[in-house]
Amino acid sequence: MRKLTYEEQDRIKLLTKNQVSLTLIEPTETGLKKSIMDATGSVRSYLKSENIHDYELQNQGTESKRIISSIIHTGFKTVKSKASLYRPSTKNGDPRIWFYGLRKVADPNDIIAITFYDDNFQVFNLTKLDVRELINSSIQNPFKDLVNAINATENEVAFELLTMLRKIASSGPIPSMVDADTSVGRTLETALGIDINSSKQPDYKGIELKSFRSGRTNRKNLFAQVPDWNLSKFKSSAEILDNFGYERDNDFKLYCTVSTITRNSQGLNLRVDSETKLLIENSDKAEVGDFVVWTLDKLHKRLKLKHKETFWVEAESTRINGREHFQYKLVEHTKKPITSQFDLLIEQGIITLDHLIKRNAKGKVVEKGPLFKIKPRGIELLFPPSESYYLLDN
Numbered sequence: 220m221r222k223l224t225y226e227e228q229d230r231i232k233l234l235t236k237n238q239v240s241l242t243l244i245e246p247t248e249t250g251l252k253k254s255i256m257d258a259t260g261s262v263r264s265y266l267k268s269e270n271i272h273d274y275e276l277q278n279q280g281t282e283s284k285r286i287i288s289s290i291i292h293t294g295f296k297t298v299k300s301k302a303s304l305y306r307p308s309t310k311n312g313d314p315r316i317w318f319y320g321l322r323k324v325a326d327p328n329d330i331i332a333i334t335f336y337d338d339n340f341q342v343f344n345l346t347k348l349d350v351r352e353l354i355n356s357s358i359q360n361p362f363k364d365l366v367n368a369i370n371a372t373e374n375e376v377a378f379e380l381l382t383m384l385r386k387i388a389s390s391g392p393i394p395s396m397v398d399a400d401t402s403v404g405r406t407l408e409t410a411l412g413i414d415i416n417s418s419k420q421p422d423y424k425g426i427e428l429k430s431f432r433s434g435r436t437n438r439k440n441l442f443a444q445v446p447d448w449n450l451s452k453f454k455s456s457a458e459i460l461d462n463f464g465y466e467r468d469n470d471f472k473l474y475c476t477v478s479t480i481t482r483n484s485q486g487l488n489l490r491v492d493s494e495t496k497l498l499i500e501n502s503d504k505a506e507v508g509d510f511v512v513w514t515l516d517k518l519h520k521r522l523k524l525k526h527k528e529t530f531w532v533e534a535e536s537t538r539i540n541g542r543e544h545f546q547y548k549l550v551e552h553t554k555k556p557i558t559s560q561f562d563l564l565i566e567q568g569i570i571t572l573d574h575l576i577k578r579n580a581k582g583k584v585v586e587k588g589p590l591f592k593i594k595p596r597g598i599e600l601l602f603p604p605s606e607s608y609y610l611l612d613n
Contacts, residue, residue, distance in 0.1 A: 220245045220259070222328070227269045227330055230350040234332075235603075237354070237366050238373035240269070241334040242315070243345065248327035248582065258304070258314035262333070269334055272304050279312035281305065289318055289340035294353060297324075302340050318342055334454040336369055349375045351608050373520040377552060380530065381608055383411060384547060388610035392537060392544035403534050404430040406545055420524075427529040431549070432536045438592035439572065444502070444518060445589065446511035454509045460576045462507060463487065472577035476592075480568035491515075491566050500572075518591070519558040529553045531598065548610050553602035569597040 220243065223231070234241060242265035250256045258266075258274060266272040277283055284305035288605065291298040301319045306312035318331075318340070325331060329346040343362065353362040387393070387410050395402040396409055405415055407430045413422055421427040429439055448454050453462075463485045464473040475483050477500060482488045486503035498513040530552055534545040566569040569595075575587035 220261075221328060223330065227345050230345055231332075233351055233354065233435075234366070237370045239334055239366060239369050241265075241332045244331050245328055246321065246325055246331060251322050251325065252265065252325055254317050254319075254322070256316055258316040262316065263314055265333070266304075269335055274304070274306060274314040277304070277314075279306045280308045287340055288338065290341055291318065291320060291324055291520060292341065292343040292348065292362045292365065293324055294348060295358075299362045300340075300342070306449055320466065330556065334369070336365065336372075341365055341393075354502075376426060377528065377530075380411075380423055381428055384530075384532065384550060385610050387411070388547045392535075392539065392546045394539075395543040395545065398543070402534070402543065403432055403545055404428070407432075407532060407534070407547060417507060421527070421529075427526055428532060429529060430532045432545075434546070435534050436595060438594050439531070441570070441591045441593055441599070442521045443588050443590050444513065444521050445586070446513050447517065448511075450497075450514070451511040452508075455584075456576050457578070457584045459511065459574065460578060460584060462504075463502070464576070464578070470577045470579055473574045474577075476571050476573050478568045478571040481564055489565065489572060491562055493562070506514070515562060519561060522556050522558060522561055526556050526602075527554065529602075550608045550610060551598070552606040552608065554597065554605075555603060556601050557603065564593065564597050564601060569594050569600070 224410050231241075242262050244256055244259065244262055244438055246256050262312045263274050266274070272285060277285070284303060287302045287304065289300040289302045291300050298320055302318070303315075305315055307315060307368055320333070322343070324344050324347075329344050330408065332343050332345040334341045348362070350362075353360055354366055356363060383444075387407070393406055393410060396406045399405075407413055408428065408600070411423065411428075413428070431437065431439060445452075445456070451545045453459055460471065460473050463475075464471050467474075473485070475485055475487065477483055477487045477489055479489045479491065490499045490501055491497075492499055496515045498518065499509050500511045500516060501509050530550050532534060533549040536545045537544050539544065561570065571592055573588050573590040573592060575590065576584065599605070
């Protein structure tokens with residue numbers, strides 16, 4: 220696809236700000252004449268990630284062609300259309316896509332934007348359509364209605380959760396559930412009626428909740444993920460513990476932070492191998508060396524699953540009659556982490572890993588991690604610009 224103009228880039232930024240997820244395609248002169256376009260990698264990826272269509276599961280030939288209802292936006296009007304998704308019998312069956320009627324609204328090398336809403340492809344010419352004017356128009360129009368509808372749908376759960384948090388905040392400081400560092404999160408989740416568990420899924424209807432005390436510069440939890448044991452030299456957390464653990468308070472444990480910047484007191488550090496796309500943990504013991512690995516692809520997937528949308532909730536901690544209380548006061552709302560930044564932040568030591576392994580008196584090994592954590596200043600580097608909400612606003 221050709222390089223986008225600044226105007227086209229600005230239109231995408233505006234749509235992204237309004238929660239419109241989309242993909243782009245560039246019809247060629249030959250493609251317009253023959254009513255055919257290659258479904259490029261980015262188009263295929265979008266269709267698959269949005270659970271619309273998976274070309275990998277589609278057989279070749281016209282009998283396997285799929286037709287999906289579509290709407291082409293021309294500004295103040297729309298045109299009903301259909302999309303044809305298929306793999307021809309010839310050659311390797313390279314994925315194809317076509318929107319009936321596209322020739323009427325597109326010239327060769329225009330950039331066509333495709334999103335999906337209300338069981339229809341919503342298609343428009345990003346090159347020609349004045350997106351900003353239509354969205355800001357005082358005159359109601361189908362394109363503005365579409366953007367507003369998508370925005371409202373995407374933010375529906377967030378507004379619901381925000382309303383609940385504001386109600387909790389308005390009731391004043393809440394007594395801590397337990398006397399522990401984790402109590403700021405456990406107390407909030409209990410107040411919201413959320414079961415406290417170790418699920419890999421986000422906490423509230425697809426939104427992850429991360430709470431922290433004001434004024435602290437502690438790292439924030441991103442997610443927990445064990446190594447890929449199949450690719451690793453060590454095959455269990457117990458083996459890691461046996462090699463690097465220490466006696467403490469009647470337990471044999473390994474509680475430590477590992478980063479790419481320095482070796483810790485156990486002689487451990489991390490290394491990103493961009494060639495093999497692996498995160499590698501290494502020991503300075505010559506007989507051990509590299510002992511566990513994570514595939515970067517797996518870590519990216521965990522990050523996207525856990526933090527597709529996150530509320531980072533700040534609480535002011537006070538002691539009342541000797542008991543810690545929390546006044547929840549601010550939410551930072553982030554979405555769609557930039558996975559390519561994840562690798563860079565590990566290399567910079569801004570994202571680190573914590574081992575939390577111990578063997579109790581009965582010989583049972585318990586692993587609460589490994590936890591991937593991020594320094595507070597890294598949040599704005601890992602996520603696109605966020606929204607902030609004050610919970611005590613009237």
